[in-house]
Every structure is written in structure tokens, then in C-alpha cells.
Amino acid sequence: MTTIPRSTRRRVLKALGAAGTAAVAGCASAPGSTEQESAASETPTEPAMNQSQEPDVDRIAADPTDIPEPIDRSSPKTVDVELTTQELVAEVEPGVTYTYMAFDEQIPGPMIRVRKGDTVNLTITNDESNSMPHNIDLHAVRGPGGGAEASMVSPGETAEFTFKATYAGSYIYHCAVPNLDYHISSGMFGMIMVEPPEGLPEVDHEFYFGQHELYTTGEAGEEGHHDFSVDAMKAEDPTYVLTNGEKYAITPDVYGAPSMEVGETARVFFAVGGPNLDSSFHPIGSVWDEVYPQGATQSEPHRNVQTTPVKPGSTVVATLHAEVPGPIKLVDHALTRVARKGNMAVIMREGEENPEVFDPEP
Numbered sequence: 462m463t464t465i466p467r468s469t470r471r472r473v474l475k476a477l478g479a480a481g482t483a484a485v486a487g488c489a490s491a492p493g494s495t496e497q498e499s500a501a502s503e504t505p506t507e508p509a510m511n512q513s514q515e516p517d518v519d520r521i522a523a524d525p526t527d528i529p530e531p532i533d534r535s536s537p538k539t540v541d542v543e544l545t546t547q548e549l550v551a552e553v554e555p556g557v558t559y560t561y562m563a564f565d566e567q568i569p570g571p572m573i574r575v576r577k578g579d580t581v582n583l584t585i586t587n588d589e590s591n592s593m594p595h596n597i598d599l600h601a602v603r604g605p606g607g608g609a610e611a612s613m614v615s616p617g618e619t620a621e622f623t624f625k626a627t628y629a630g631s632y633i634y635h636c637a638v639p640n641l642d643y644h645i646s647s648g649m650f651g652m653i654m655v656e657p658p659e660g661l662p663e664v665d666h667e668f669y670f671g672q673h674e675l676y677t678t679g680e681a682g683e684e685g686h687h688d689f690s691v692d693a694m695k696a697e698d699p700t701y702v703l704t705n706g707e708k709y710a711i712t713p714d715v716y717g718a719p720s721m722e723v724g725e726t727a728r729v730f731f732a733v734g735g736p737n738l739d740s741s742f743h744p745i746g747s748v749w750d751e752v753y754p755q756g757a758t759q760s761e762p763h764r765n766v767q768t769t770p771v772k773p774g775s776t777v778v779a780t781l782h783a784e785v786p787g788p789i790k791l792v793d794h795a796l797t798r799v800a801r802k803g804n805m806a807v808i809m810r811e812g813e814e815n816p817e818v819f820d821p822e823p
């Protein structure tokens with residue numbers, strides 16, 4: 462996929478303004494950005510937001526195509542997985558910064574891909590620049606805390622544990638320190654795919670996304686550095702509900718959208734870190750051909766599904782195919798999160814019009 466440099470991204474979003482938001486939101490109606498602006502100007506006594514901070518990284522949003530190849534071997538082996546935890550400032554959207562926590566500087570964390578029966582040596586390093594302990598709980602681990610106790614690391618420390626992937630399916634992993642809701646809401650989650658011995662059915666493309674919610678002291682879109690808000694989190698009232706950690710990150714107007722050709726198939730891996738909200742996961746302009754609820758790839762799929770629930774701490778594996786060109790907008794169909802809280806990603810379909818299936822100008 463093409464990547465838009467951050468400087469260009471700022472310009473594009475500024476030029477788009479509220480209209481751009483409405484346009485990318487697709488079937489959602491335009492957000493009330495005008496109301497928000499006038500409300501802000503009428504309350505000058507409110508304390509000003511902290512100034513936005515210099516980002517430590519250009520982007521925190523994972524590239525949905527940067528995932529391991531499907532497993533292509535007929536026997537188990539030992540697999541080494543290394544992850545580093547970071548606390549780092551990045552932009553939620555232009556002008557809005559937050560101190561994220563992440564595995565390997567990306568949200569969702571890297572997709573780990575192994576085969577049932579593999580032995581996994583998992584090494585976790587807590588970057589020495591961090592201020593908090595971190596660890597990892599993988600739902601693919603049969604063992605205390607999914608590995609959480611064995612992997613607890615203070616800043617500058619490294620820990621290692623070994624587990625056998627005894628069951629196939631797609632599972633979430635996340636930080637599980639005592640303040641785990643804070644750490645997950647700041648970005649510490651990802652997916653481990655344990656493939657069955659026979660592998661997954663062949664598809665033309667695979668894409669990986671993750672949703673989580675950010676609880677801050679500010680309003681969505683309010684420029685400045687947003688601090689974490691424990692009150693907003695306890696009320697389960699997020700400021701942002703994001704796919705891949707930033708507002709509309711994986712869309713043509715921000716970092717670009719991955720694409721597929723008409724006639725091709727794709728598999729979507731989707732993890733919901735939460736920590737608290739479900740996703741009502743829907744592909745606008747398409748339908749899920751198959752859904753493996755809860756990432757249970759060893760079960761029979763549901764077919765021709767419009768919107769599939771994905772619980773926090775769970776995943777879904779779903780397939781679709783392209784019959785017509787145009788965007789597929791992946792959204793949480795709790796649409797206030799799309800219109801006002803930054804949630805959406807896009808997969809572009811490229812190719813010839815197919816008027817028999819869809820004709821915009823008959």
C-alpha cells in the first residue's frame with residue numbers, strides 16, 4: 462500500500478475539514494463539528510489543553526498488510542518471538558497527541574503467526590526509556606495468566622517464557638499488569654494466529670486490523686496533548702474509538718488504504734483490545750462471505766453476515782471478495798464512533814465496473 466508522509470497528511474486533513482470527515486464516514490451522517498467549535502468559543506474560562514507534544518514516532522498505526530506469510534510447513538517447529546514494549550507520544554489526529562503504550566511501536570501489536578503444535582519461545586523486553594512495568598497475556602497460552610506472571614518486566618528488563626500452541630484459532634494478546642485496562646486502552650494488544658495443521662484456505666489477500674478505545678481528558682478533535690482519564694474509563698465513555706490507533710488511519714486520506722482487484726478474495730483478521738467496548742464489525746459496501754466468530758477458525762463459519770459482534774479480548778476472522786470497484790469501509794456499526802470518535806478503515810477495490818451487480822447511473 463502507499464504511505465502518505467505525515468506532512469502531506471496534515472495538509473490533506475486540514476483541507477478536508479468537517480466535509481472531509483463526512484465524506485470518509487460514508488453511510489454515517491456528518492458530525493456536528495460546527496456546534497463543537499461554537500461551544501468551545503463560548504467557554505473561554507475552561508482551562509486550556511496542554512500543548513501537543515513532539516511525537517516520538519511518525520505513526521503508531523500498524524500497516525494492515527505487514528503481517529507474516531501463511532504457514533507453509535507440514536510439521537511443528539520451535540519459533541522465536543521477540544517483542545518490545547514502548548511508551549511513546551504519537552498523534553491521534555493532526556494536532557492531537559497522546560502518550561501511547563505499544564508492542565513494537567505499533568497498534569495493534571505485530572501479528573504473531575504459528576502452527577498448532579509449535580513451541581514458542583517468547584521474549585519480551587521493556588524499553589529502558591519506559592516508566593512502567595509491562596507484560597503479555599496471550600489467549601493462545603495454556604498456563605497461568607497466559608504468560609503474564611512469567612513475562613512481567615520493569616523498564617530495561619527482559620523476560621522469556623516458552624509455551625506450546627496446543628489449539629488452533631485466532632487469539633488476542635495484551636498487557637496484563639494490575640493497571641491492565643489503562644495499558645490496553647493506551648494500545649497494548651495484538652493478535653496471535655495459531656494455524657491448524659492443514660493451514661487456512663487460500664485467499665488472494667490478508668489484512669490485519671485492531672480496534673481499541675482511548676480515554677482522555679479532552680474532547681475528540683481538541684488540539685493539544687491529551688492525558689489519560691481514569692474517570693472517563695470507569696464510565697466507559699471513550700474520547701476516541703480507533704482502528705489501528707489513530708483517527709481514520711488506514712484510509713486514502715491518511716496513510717493510504719490497502720487494495721484488492723475485482724475478482725479477488727481477502728481474509729480480514731480483526732482484534733478488539735477494548736478494554737471495554739464491543740465492535741459491531743461491518744464492511745460498508747459489502748458483506749462478510751464467511752465469519753469465524755471469536756476467531757474460532759476450527760468451527761463452521763457463519764455465511765453472508767452483515768455485522769458481526771467482536772467482544773473486547775477477542776478476535777474475528779472473516780472473508781470477503783470484490784465484485785465491483787470502490788471502497789469497503791470497515792466500521793464499528795455503533796456509528797457515533799465513526800462519525801465522532803475516529804473509527805474507520807478502508808479496503809479499496811480496484812477494477813472494471815460491473816453494472817450487472819451495481820450500476821450507479823442506469
Ligand SMILES: [Cu+2]
Pocket residue numbers: 562594595596636637638644649
Ligand atoms: Cu503494559
